[in-house]
Amino acid sequence: SIATLFSELMLIRGQVMLPYVMDPAVLYALHYLIAAYGSPLPTTEDDSDLHSIVQRRNVVTLLLGGVVFGHPRLGVLDGCMKLLQRSLQVAGPVFVASLRDSGLWDVINDSLLVSLLLPDTQERRRRLGGLVLPPALSFSGLFAMLSICATNLSSRIIAQHKKRQLKSQVGAKDSGNNNDNSQEVSGDDDDRFPWWRVDLLSGLIRLIQRSTVVETNKWPPALGGGRRSLGFLVSHVVSIVFLPFGVEPTASANLHKLNKLIHNGMVIRHVLHAMKYMSVQHLTTPMSFVCRLVLESKFFVHQFVDFGGLQTMQDCNLLAVSNPHDLLVDSLQTLSHLARVDKVHYEAISGARFLPALRQLLRHTDNRVRSKTCNVLGNLCRHSDYFYEQLLEEDLLGVLIECCKDSDTSTRKFASFAIGNAAYHSDMLCKYLRPCVPQLVKLLSDTDKVRCNAAGALGNLARTNVVIRDLIKARAIETLLHLVESDQMDAPRRIALFSLGNMSDYQSCRDVMLANDALPLLTTVIANTQDSRIGTYAQRIINKFNNSLKKQ
Numbered sequence: 001s002i003a004t005l006f007s008e009l010m011l012i013r014g015q016v017m018l019p020y021v022m023d024p025a026v027l028y029a030l031h032y033l034i035a036a037y038g039s040p041l042p043t044t045e046d047d048s049d050l051h052s053i054v055q056r057r058n059v060v061t062l063l064l065g066g067v068v069f070g071h072p073r074l075g076v077l078d079g080c081m082k083l084l085q086r087s088l089q090v091a092g093p094v095f096v097a098s099l100r101d102s103g104l105w106d107v108i109n110d111s112l113l114v115s116l117l118l119p120d121t122q123e124r125r126r127r128l129g130g131l132v133l134p135p136a137l138s139f140s141g142l143f144a145m146l147s148i149c150a151t152n153l154s155s156r157i158i159a160q161h162k163k164r165q166l167k168s169q170v171g172a173k174d175s176g177n178n179n180d181n182s183q184e185v186s187g188d189d190d191d192r193f194p195w196w197r198v199d200l201l202s203g204l205i206r207l208i209q210r211s212t213v214v215e216t217n218k219w220p221p222a223l224g225g226g227r228r229s230l231g232f233l234v235s236h237v238v239s240i241v242f243l244p245f246g247v248e249p250t251a252s253a254n255l256h257k258l259n260k261l262i263h264n265g266m267v268i269r270h271v272l273h274a275m276k277y278m279s280v281q282h283l284t285t286p287m288s289f290v291c292r293l294v295l296e297s298k299f300f301v302h303q304f305v306d307f308g309g310l311q312t313m314q315d316c317n318l319l320a321v322s323n324p325h326d327l328l329v330d331s332l333q334t335l336s337h338l339a340r341v342d343k344v345h346y347e348a349i350s351g352a353r354f355l356p357a358l359r360q361l362l363r364h365t366d367n368r369v370r371s372k373t374c375n376v377l378g379n380l381c382r383h384s385d386y387f388y389e390q391l392l393e394e395d396l397l398g399v400l401i402e403c404c405k406d407s408d409t410s411t412r413k414f415a416s417f418a419i420g421n422a423a424y425h426s427d428m429l430c431k432y433l434r435p436c437v438p439q440l441v442k443l444l445s446d447t448d449k450v451r452c453n454a455a456g457a458l459g460n461l462a463r464t465n466v467v468i469r470d471l472i473k474a475r476a477i478e479t480l481l482h483l484v485e486s487d488q489m490d491a492p493r494r495i496a497l498f499s500l501g502n503m504s505d506y507q508s509c510r511d512v513m514l515a516n517d518a519l520p521l522l523t524t525v526i527a528n529t530q531d532s533r534i535g536t537y538a539q540r541i542i543n544k545f546n547n548s549l550k551k552q
Contacts, residue, residue, distance in 0.1 A: 004079030007086055014090035021087050027102040030080050034107050037076045037136050078141030085144040088151050096155045105152055109200055139224035146236040154243055201261050204237050208270045217277045231282025234274045238289045245292055263299055269307040275316055283316060284327040291330040295337055305345065310352045319357035325366045332372035336379050343383035355394045362399045367408040374403055374414035381421035388428045397429065401436040404443060413450045416443055420457035427464040437470040444479050451492040455480060459499025468506050477503060477512045485521055490531045497537035504544045
């Protein structure tokens, strides 16, 4: 009760209350309370001891406000957690140090998080005469505890990151001189990354497992349960697990260990299941986490697919145009990656019926959403013509062509990428893509990556004779030759030459090239380039001219 009172006073007079809270005696009292009431039931065979513990904890619950409809109004340790949380908010790093030095951080881990691992079995209930042990924390107390974990772990992760940077700087200096008096930056206990305690991560995972999610959703909203609290719970847990990804190098041993724990703990499965119960405003953080894992490793890709990730995206309507922009971006990026890594996912993506939503997203107000949608369409056409017919059925090509004129550079880049892939595997869509030719020619003077994709798209359109007249009319050949002659970057020149090679299969295109002195230009390119592929592609065009003359 005193801890609860102190936590409320911290809201009003934080700076005044802080010295009292940081008093060693108060910190010891908090340590004692959390150890006494947060620890799991002992594994004793003496039923009387168990009944004594349960009755003592029930008395505290009744004093704090009793139960409503069978649910505790307050957790025994709510006040302790809120007091620590608010002290962290007021004092920041100073109180983080006190939290660790006093042993409070360890007892929160050992008592509260580890107790989450112990199942509430029928046998334990039978031994307690049907009594249900009241939780040490209500939902508000649990959120306070998770906030404490996030603050402490975040400060530790950042401190370790800075320490590694300092070590690398000292190492660089020491390599330049062999001064024996140089100060060594040695490791300490903080160098042991806190996540490698399996019980800590396992306790957090337990909070978002199926049984916990279902019970949280059933819990009365008036007492802190329901969809809103479930959203906060999953977001808190995911945010904590997500912390190291922000500062750890991608290939670090720490991230490798964390990824292994996440994979073995089937965290993606738990998050995907929880998302089905959550309201849309709470889906951004868990979807961002899932997206990061999917992009991280093929093993997480397999888990996402095997655990029904596409079905979850459909059930939660993650591609609805009204969704938060960040949620849309992560959902589109996940879908795009699945389509990109393997065509085996095409059937499942098709079954989820995402294409109608993609048409709306191509006209979204957010640049990122439009560009990611174009990228999805490009990757849906990356491996085969599986989706070509569906692109026609959903009338996506016209909107995609409009995106080539978009004010956003990234959208233009991915729109031209998608059009190139839509023309590559067969000529099914070529006649519908004819209107995009003039705009693709204009894009040959855009940024380097847009130039590359536009040049490649023109070359793919030239793989059949459906669009040849349009290419000549739009002066695509002359513009590509100019790019080869004047562009300062090798990548656009390389792709332009390859596309010209496709066009040189047709006599009408060769005539245009001859009229624009293409052969002397290609000879000069071969003589001056240091890029072997540029020379190869230029020679390919000359060979096609020579072969056509032989046939004549």
